[in-house]
Each structure stands twice: as C-alpha cells, then as structure tokens.
Amino acid sequence: MSEATVERLALIGAGLIGSSIARAAREFGAAGACVIYDSAPDVRARVRALGIAEAVADNLAETVTAADLVIICTPVGACGDVAKRIAPHLKVGAIVSDVGSVKGAVVAQVARHLPSHVHFVPAHPIAGTEFSGPDAGFATLFCNRWCILTPPANVDEHAVQRLDAFWTRIGAKVERMSPAHHDKVLALTSHLPHLIAYNIVGTADDFGEQTRSEVIKFSASGFRDFTRIASSDPTMWRDIFLSNQEAVLEMLGRFNEDLSALQKMIRLGDGEGLFDFFTRTRAIRRSIIEQGQDTAAPDFGRRDA
C-alpha cells in the first residue's frame, strides 16, 4: 500500500459520514492515524466500542491539536460554532475541511473564525444513505462517488491537492467548482428531491388512519420509493434548507411551473402532451446508469421485499 495521504486525521462528528471516513481512511491506508470526536457522549462511547479510529477524543482541543487534516462532519448548522471553538487549537499549516451539503453560507460561517495559518478547503462528498449514526457508516461509502471541492481563490494549491489525494485514496472522484454553482446544482439534484419526498410522505400522513394503513400496504406501487429519502436525518435536512434557501426556492419555483403544466395536461385530457413528457424523462435514467451512478437492476435490485 502506498504512503498515507495525511499523517494525522481529525474528524469532528461521528455520524454516517464521519464514521465512514474513519473506516475508509483505515481500509485504504489514507491516514497515519485518525482521532474522532462527537459532541454526544453516547456516540463517543459507541465509536470506542466499534474501534474504528486510533483515538476517540473527549473535547475539541484534544481532537484537532497536532492534526494535519481536520474534517468537520457535523450538520451544516453547527459548522460555524465548531470552527470558532477549534480555531485556537489548530496546528500551523493544517488543512481544515468539511462535508457539508451546502457550501456558500457554510463556507462564510466557518472561514471567518479560522486563523490565517491554516488552509480552508471546503468539500462535499456526494454519498450517503438514509441511515444515521456511527453504526450506519461503512468503508466503501465513497467509492465511485463524486466529492466536490470548493476552494477559495486565494487558497494554497498544494493544500487543495493534498485534500484531493485524500478523497481519491478513499475511492472518490474529485471535482472542483464555486460554492455558488455547487449550491445551485445540489439544490436541484439533492435538496429539491428531498423536499418533494418529505412533502409527499407528509401529504399521505395527513390522511386518517385507514387511508394511511392502505398507503403502507400498497406502497410498492410507487410511494415507497419516496419514503427512503424522506426518512433521512431531520436535523441535517433542516439545516440544509435553512442554509440554501435561495437556490432551493428557485428550483422549487421551476418545479412548480412544470407541475402546473402537467396538471393542466391532465385536466384537459392532453394525452399527446403527457406521452411526450413521459418519454423524454427516460433518457436521463439511462445516462445515470451508464455512468455507474445507479444500478440497472429492476426495482433498484431490492431483494428483501
């Protein structure tokens, strides 16, 4: 195995993403040593029991002191506060990064607290499942997934390359873009789909008990596909919608325009319009499968149900 990409890795937050990075860093030899911290004592205890990192720290100072790469893996709403509290303890020349699903607002909240002697390189691995917590993580979560870096214009290029090498080592494909562009693209590919999924499950939940039980029974007809992402972590998603308000509202506006057009086609009985609409949406799925971003197996290859 080739040399570790960083000597000492510090992870703040031991949820699905943080605990997966710890496991992946070990699996792929990406870090000389990994120290992990979580604000919840029971999560720290669980991470100790799982033995997925060389050390579990009990406070932030201990976590980041001596670390060459610090990755903040908390919900995005907590990143600013974490940055403020770790700032005095960061090593000269350390790289500070994150995994947040929103970049613009979060980058601003973190950057203002960091000392000039560290390199701040925001990142967002496009990976996850609907499960949360340290038990949900696994070493191959990032394999063949994209990790987007949004380095500020003035950041040290060498630091960006080291972070790129770290993510590449644990299986990811790395791409760079501006925070604003990231937030627009993710509003469309991730935030809007989650909002729509939460909404349709909410609509069903509003019905009385009898209808709700029928929805559950007959969910294999389409509904169940939405319930997976609508069972994602509520804190994480609250923070995302609060932090990426503008781009989400823009995408939602476009979605609503299109939905009004479809609604009108149904109301007018415009079979040709509906057929054309339903035909062109097939091409995107074909491309997603061709690019290895989803399985071609029927029903996502579901096996247990």
Added chain:
Amino acid sequence: MSEATVERLALIGAGLIGSSIARAAREFGAAGACVIYDSAPDVRARVRALGIAEAVADNLAETVTAADLVIICTPVGACGDVAKRIAPHLKVGAIVSDVGSVKGAVVAQVARHLPSHVHFVPAHPIAGTEFSGPDAGFATLFCNRWCILTPPANVDEHAVQRLDAFWTRIGAKVERMSPAHHDKVLALTSHLPHLIAYNIVGTADDFGEQTRSEVIKFSASGFRDFTRIASSDPTMWRDIFLSNQEAVLEMLGRFNEDLSALQKMIRLGDGEGLFDFFTRTRAIRRSIIEQGQDTAAPDFGRRDA
C-alpha cells in the same frame, strides 16, 4: 402440487404484467394451460421464443375461445376496445378480469361490451418494475404483493372466489374494495408519486446541457431515486392519468397545499417547523418495512452502483 385453479387461462397483452402472469401460472401450477396474445407481431414472436406459455395466439378470437379465465393485460386505454372485440368469442361462464391501475373508468368501458353469460371481476395487482415488455417479466413478481379485486355488487361470488384463488396461488395477497375507493388510494400511493417523479426529472431535463450532465453525475444525492419510476412505460402512464383524472387532481391539490406550506417555512427560516415535518415522515417508512413492502437495506440494497 395442488390442482390448477383454472383449466384454461387466456392472457391479452404480453408486457411486464402479462408475461409475468404466464410465468407465474406455470411456476405455481395455477392454470392447466395458458394461451397468450399480444397485438404486436414482434412481441408474439418473442413470447414464442421465450416459451413461457403453452400457446401464442395470432388473434383475439383464438385467444379467448374455450378460456375459463381471460385477463386483459393491456394499457388501460385499450381495455374497452379489447372487451368489444373478444365479447362474441367468450365461453359461457368464463371469468373476465384485467390488471389495470385504474378501476372506475376502465370497469365502465369494459363492462358495457361483455355479454351477460360471463363474470366480470376487475383486478389490480400492485406489482411491477420500471421495465416493460415480455423479457422484463418474472414468475415471482406478485409474491407478497397485494392484488385488489373490485367486484361489482351483482357478480357471482363463486367467480370472485375463483379469481381470488388464482392470485393467491401465484403468491399475491388479495383484498377487495370499491372501484372509487381503489382509484382514490392508488391516486395517492402510485399515480401522484409517478407524476411527481416524472415532473422533477422533467425540471432537470429543461436545464441546458452542462447542468444536465452535472445532475447525472451527482444524482446519488437524491435525484436518482426519482428517475427509476420516471422511466416507466409512457403509454401505460398516459392512460392512467387520462382515466383517473379526478382523483389524481384531488391528490395533486393536497400535495400542492402541503408544498406551499413547506415553501413558506423555508422562506421564513422556520427551523422548528421544518424539523417537525421531517421527523414525522420517518414513521411511515418504518411501517412499510415492518409490513414487508420494502427492504430495510441502505439505499434499497443497491449493489451495482
């Protein structure tokens, strides 16, 4: 193996559902013999090559003559015409059924053509995948899935019980309800989810080439879940929306009201409201998994991507 539930089975339409019924009937010994027909000559040739039925007929008269159970497995828009054309050839005492995703409008279109000497018992198996055609079918498609019967009040109870026995034999769980209730429940569990999925994929497709390629790349962040059902058969779905207009528009109205409320929470930065909304939607997924209607494996257990 116990005795076949019907002597001679006739299937009209050899797509995903029709070809799966043929395979299941053989696998579970549900029919003495099965004859299958499709209006497309290339589909008939393919079904002959697959060898999934005892006979492939070249016309409707040949298909239904002598059949004890005739199941119409075409898109719902074609059911009325099929009924009209098979009517003169149906055996006295035969059961005629269908698999349509809409019941009210379709039942009316079929019933008016059928002679009084047959028993019409509409049915809808809640099963399928995003793939179409005779190659997509498989024998276990209906196992542990619900099949809803919507028998008219004056139909022979013995005929309903024979159809129930047929579906039970090929693995389904059978439930009865009125056509109107069926159409309302399915508008919520199936038709609205498909409409929303088609719509969000359409919204993404409207962007220029660069954004579209980014959507495909980063689709694992949520979007890809919607593309599966948005790649379902366009003819089938056009017919569903044209045939269940009223119930779909009602459910869409409720969905839109809820979405406006979520939009307002985002605009006002109502973190507490968002958190509460995102919390209550978890319970429905839990119930779906507990009732064996979806897998608990992360990401639906996707393995290839």
